[in-house]
Amino acid sequence: xxxVGSLEEGPGLVGARMRGSSCVADAPGAAPLRRITEEQWxxxxxxxxxxxxxEGIAFPRAIYRRGYRTDGVIGEISRDGVVAxxxxxxxxxxxxxxxxxxxxxxxxxxxDDACVLGFIDTLGxxxxxxxxxxxxxxxxxxxxxxxxxxxxxxxxxxxxxxxAILGAxxxxxxxxxxxxxxxxAIRLDDHAxxxxxxxxxxxxxPDGALRQAAADGQLHTRxxxxxxxxxxxxxxxxxxxxxxxxEDWLExxxxxxxxxxxxxxxxxxxxxxxxxxxxxxxxxxxxxxxxGARLQxxxxxxxxxxxEELASLYETTSTGRASLPRERRGLLTFSGFLAxxxxxxxxxxxxxxxxxxxxxxxxxxxxxxxxxxxSPPQDPSRSTRERFTAHRELPECASCHDRxxxxxxxxxxxxxxxxxxxxxxxxxxxxxxxxxxxxxxTFEVSASGGASVADALAESxxxxxxxxxxxxxxxxxxxVGRGGDSEMDECALAQITAPFEASGGDVRELLxxxxxxxxxxxRRIR
Amino acid sequence: xxxERHRTGAFVAGRRAFLAxxxxxxLALPFLESIHGPAxxxxxxxxxxxxxxxxxxxxxxxxxxxxxxxxxxxxxxILQPLAEYRDRLxxxxxxxxxxxxxxxxxxxxxxxxxxxxASPNSGAAxxxxxxxxxxxxxxxxxxxxxxxxxxxxxxxxxxAANAPTESVGDPRAVWDSTFAxxxxxxxxxxxxxxxxxxxxxxxxxxxxALRARIPAEDRDRLDRHAxxxxxxxxxxxxxVVCAPPTQPATYDAVADWTRASEDMFDLxxxxxxxxxxxxxxxxWTNDHDPALFAPYLGGYSNxxxxxxxxxxxxxxxxxxxxxxxxxxxxxxxxxxxxxxPEPMGxxxxxxxxxxxxxxxxxxxxxxxxxxxLAALAGTLGSGxxxxxxxxxxxxxxxxxxSEWCTNNLYTSILHAFGAxxxxxxxxxxxxxxMGPIPRLxx
Numbered sequence: 001x002x003x004v005g006s007l008e009e010g011p012g013l014v015g016a017r018m019r020g021s022s023c024v025a026d027a028p029g030a031a032p033l034r035r036i037t038e039e040q041w042x043x044x045x046x047x048x049x050x051x052x053x054x055e056g057i058a059f060p061r062a063i064y065r066r067g068y069r070t071d072g073v074i075g076e077i078s079r080d081g082v083v084a085x086x087x088x089x090x091x092x093x094x095x096x097x098x099x100x101x102x103x104x105x106x107x108x109x110x111x112d113d114a115c116v117l118g119f120i121d122t123l124g125x126x127x128x129x130x131x132x133x134x135x136x137x138x139x140x141x142x143x144x145x146x147x148x149x150x151x152x153x154x155x156x157x158x159x160x161x162x163x164a165i166l167g168a169x170x171x172x173x174x175x176x177x178x179x180x181x182x183x184x185a186i187r188l189d190d191h192a193x194x195x196x197x198x199x200x201x202x203x204x205x206p207d208g209a210l211r212q213a214a215a216d217g218q219l220h221t222r223x224x225x226x227x228x229x230x231x232x233x234x235x236x237x238x239x240x241x242x243x244x245x246x247e248d249w250l251e252x253x254x255x256x257x258x259x260x261x262x263x264x265x266x267x268x269x270x271x272x273x274x275x276x277x278x279x280x281x282x283x284x285x286x287x288x289x290x291x292g293a294r295l296q297x298x299x300x301x302x303x304x305x306x307x308e309e310l311a312s313l314y315e316t317t318s319t320g321r322a323s324l325p326r327e328r329r330g331l332l333t334f335s336g337f338l339a340x341x342x343x344x345x346x347x348x349x350x351x352x353x354x355x356x357x358x359x360x361x362x363x364x365x366x367x368x369x370x371x372x373x374x375s376p377p378q379d380p381s382r383s384t385r386e387r388f389t390a391h392r393e394l395p396e397c398a399s400c401h402d403r404x405x406x407x408x409x410x411x412x413x414x415x416x417x418x419x420x421x422x423x424x425x426x427x428x429x430x431x432x433x434x435x436x437x438x439x440x441x442t443f444e445v446s447a448s449g450g451a452s453v454a455d456a457l458a459e460s461x462x463x464x465x466x467x468x469x470x471x472x473x474x475x476x477x478x479x480v481g482r483g484g485d486s487e488m489d490e491c492a493l494a495q496i497t498a499p500f501e502a503s504g505g506d507v508r509e510l511l512x513x514x515x516x517x518x519x520x521x522x523r524r525i526r
Numbered sequence: 527x528x529x530e531r532h533r534t535g536a537f538v539a540g541r542r543a544f545l546a547x548x549x550x551x552x553l554a555l556p557f558l559e560s561i562h563g564p565a566x567x568x569x570x571x572x573x574x575x576x577x578x579x580x581x582x583x584x585x586x587x588x589x590x591x592x593x594x595x596x597x598x599x600x601x602x603x604i605l606q607p608l609a610e611y612r613d614r615l616x617x618x619x620x621x622x623x624x625x626x627x628x629x630x631x632x633x634x635x636x637x638x639x640x641x642x643x644a645s646p647n648s649g650a651a652x653x654x655x656x657x658x659x660x661x662x663x664x665x666x667x668x669x670x671x672x673x674x675x676x677x678x679x680x681x682x683x684x685x686a687a688n689a690p691t692e693s694v695g696d697p698r699a700v701w702d703s704t705f706a707x708x709x710x711x712x713x714x715x716x717x718x719x720x721x722x723x724x725x726x727x728x729x730x731x732x733x734x735a736l737r738a739r740i741p742a743e744d745r746d747r748l749d750r751h752a753x754x755x756x757x758x759x760x761x762x763x764x765x766v767v768c769a770p771p772t773q774p775a776t777y778d779a780v781a782d783w784t785r786a787s788e789d790m791f792d793l794x795x796x797x798x799x800x801x802x803x804x805x806x807x808x809x810w811t812n813d814h815d816p817a818l819f820a821p822y823l824g825g826y827s828n829x830x831x832x833x834x835x836x837x838x839x840x841x842x843x844x845x846x847x848x849x850x851x852x853x854x855x856x857x858x859x860x861x862x863x864x865x866x867p868e869p870m871g872x873x874x875x876x877x878x879x880x881x882x883x884x885x886x887x888x889x890x891x892x893x894x895x896x897x898x899l900a901a902l903a904g905t906l907g908s909g910x911x912x913x914x915x916x917x918x919x920x921x922x923x924x925x926x927x928s929e930w931c932t933n934n935l936y937t938s939i940l941h942a943f944g945a946x947x948x949x950x951x952x953x954x955x956x957x958x959x960m961g962p963i964p965r966l967x968x
Binding site: 032077078081082133140143146147152157160163167169173175176177181186525 | 717718720721722724725726727728729731732733735736739740741743744747748750751752754755757758761
């Protein structure tokens, strides 16, 4: 299994075709122009002007598409978003002027002072993450001269230049240059690859080593990129990026600040909901940095990383890295997923089922047109499961709910805040037995309880392939395989899945495989 | 070294128009921290204060009726002109002017010399001055005291104990002293606006430079981002605009209240926009027998006499119409504040201004100083709910004292402006509770 052909020796950049489960030729990605995310923007601002430079400055609210904030940046920025971005640029530049710009010399009074011009060139290149082009340099220098001639001081004028740099698309977008177009695809140059790598793996602009490699022209071949990526994935910044990915992938942000019915769940507090909303970062760090970094562990671990409130909810005997009771295994049995996919007063088996099918098994889960989403009416005489089972008697519901509900029902042993239970909110015994089968019949399990389903998912090759697709979606900020060229995307997917499989599900290998894939290193042009 | 401007494409189209705005007589003062003093450090605090002082109390059954809860109130015919602003009002039943009881003079004088300073016999600075002390910044002038009616020093507004200020009733005189020699200053805010405007042009050029290098399929999205820069420019240009108003015409301002108040409102707005003073007072200085109210009088010989008769004849239509005239003008002031945009588009001037509406008296017919007419409009700060009628006493009960006085209301106002270190305003007396009104500000 794997792709035949490569960037260096292939017949051309375009034309990948699947042959059986393999593909021939290369599979450049379709990653279009995209804006950096809030986290990346803060990283870039702080890198440019010093730690804390972006602190407390509002950034346009993130847009989630299909759950991913990275996808959101593909979309068009709104008018208010642009205003907020420019206001942020102004506020940051002014604050930086007050604390002092990182100047290496004292600016002189003239509009073409050598110290100032040198500073503008250096800052511009760092901000744009590559050497300035002539037109860009001319714009920034002329702006400084205009401001000086308009009787603004050196500091005010430099503030204006910094503001313009922070507002420029070269700072705010990841782009690809048509000058690198060849045979219908753009081979990203060293600088573009450096910024893709660092924003993908670290949510930050390139560090000194990456910048140097790019400047020396040593970030171009697959081997060079492979070496750079391997250095980066062992860093905690990659683990933090992965924590953010997991949050989006399993829609854990839903749990952040979520309200629960006080009478039913008196233990749910601001403190607990905050712990729940942040738990996955500590857990991913543990698995990724110290626990072998395997997907199986993320989904099937017998431990969690808990504070006192979570320890109480999970019934562990200690805090920190703590062993879990048998009925709890991995991320899908943590409160972030379970409480986020639940109502205020009761569990929500349909939400849990849909989320797992769509995000973990990569099943198509579009809402039918015109569907009105409702919960079955409250009825204390029946269990949650009994109430939800009723809708499957209707043929128009059953076609989807026959797939959705069995997975959701397996997690009925967890209440709306993620506490384990044997009776539901109305005192009915919980029935968490289930027979799960996905649409293609590639995943089947007969189990009882969320932990058993989580265990099965953790071991499934279907889930590994799906995970690879999801991480590629995240890295590429798009839905791989959608729209035209889906065959080429499937080929790219095969290219990255193979080493992931071969490593036994090591997520670090997956990240390196993505970074060195055709899809990541090249951009096809329609 | 030669500096060459690099200009391409349509992205710089807005540049000339923008610079024309800067070079002209219009100047924006967009930036709050340069406008406002130390109390403004807290975000969401009101930025300006207006005290509106009208004559002769009100007729409570026509003013507003309390409902089952403080948000469930009904505006009566007198306040009906404010229907559109119902959710931006805080009305009170039961704010007493306790200090008037130990103030010398007749029923009117004793009220005037205590109503805004919450102390007997003009014994302290009035609330406008106290707020100004806390929110002005260096270089700003003292409160702008305007009158509708004759210029007068009645004694309601005090810059310090026993130091009454003069309210000026001639709009031309106000203009002369405020804007005649006004030049557009090259202050921090003006320079900042120039910087931002030019910087925006630099960003436009950067868009043009990048556009040429990216794949055609990406250009649409980049273009739409660039097009939205026009909005940034518009906001820079239309943010609180300091445009000195044209000099008011010569006319009988004392007689023509409608026209005079209109001019005074414009001067108020221009004063705020030009950052001259953060506090304005508007005092209706003839509340005894205004000629303007003649059509309302019916068989009464003057307005004051009719007010006195109100107790026996609640249904007097002319009385209600007279009181409603004030409300109509007040609504007009709110309209003008609402139509003036704030810097950087964060709402309108009304969103960031607190207006105190007060009168010397409560129930006009009784010339009562228990439960005086008191209302707030605009904002008490972000997150502080408006749209309330706080009822502490029955205002038609002339003899029972309320638990709360002007002292407490003014303390709350100072707290709204961020001066939460102020424990109490005005005189202290066993009959006056200390501190702010609970649940009004926070």
